[in-house]
Amino acid sequence: MNRLRLLTAAALLTCASGAFATSFIVTTDALVGATKATSDGTTDITNSFRDDKIVLDARDDAATFVATAGQVRGAHLEAALRHIRGKLPSLAANDLQLAQAILVI
Numbered sequence: 001m002n003r004l005r006l007l008t009a010a011a012l013l014t015c016a017s018g019a020f021a022t023s024f025i026v027t028t029d030a031l032v033g034a035t036k037a038t039s040d041g042t043t044d045i046t047n048s049f050r051d052d053k054i055v056l057d058a059r060d061d062a063a064t065f066v067a068t069a070g071q072v073r074g075a076h077l078e079a080a081l082r083h084i085r086g087k088l089p090s091l092a093a094n095d096l097q098l099a100q101a102i103l104v105i
């Protein structure tokens with residue numbers, strides 16, 4: 001009887017570790033995909049708005065926004081965020097990511 005319980009426990013452990021590995025792979029793939037999408041989006045921003053006066057004027061506000069972890073939002077940054085989202089409506093980046101992309105421009 002003990003042998004049967006031991007074999008059952010071993011079988012369950014094997015199944016559980018296989019499920020964990022599959023779950024880990026799926027989660028990793030999702031995270032890598034999301035990171036790539038964000039990276040592609042910020043690359044689009046830096047390439048598309050390199051000469052844009054509204055975005056360039058927001059650099060100081062973007063630096064303050066990033067340095068304060070989003071606590072201080074300047075008028076130039078707000079205008080640039082609206083402008084960027086108007087030009088790239090399918091962009092899936094949050095305000096902090098956009099502010100960081102503005103700083104790279």
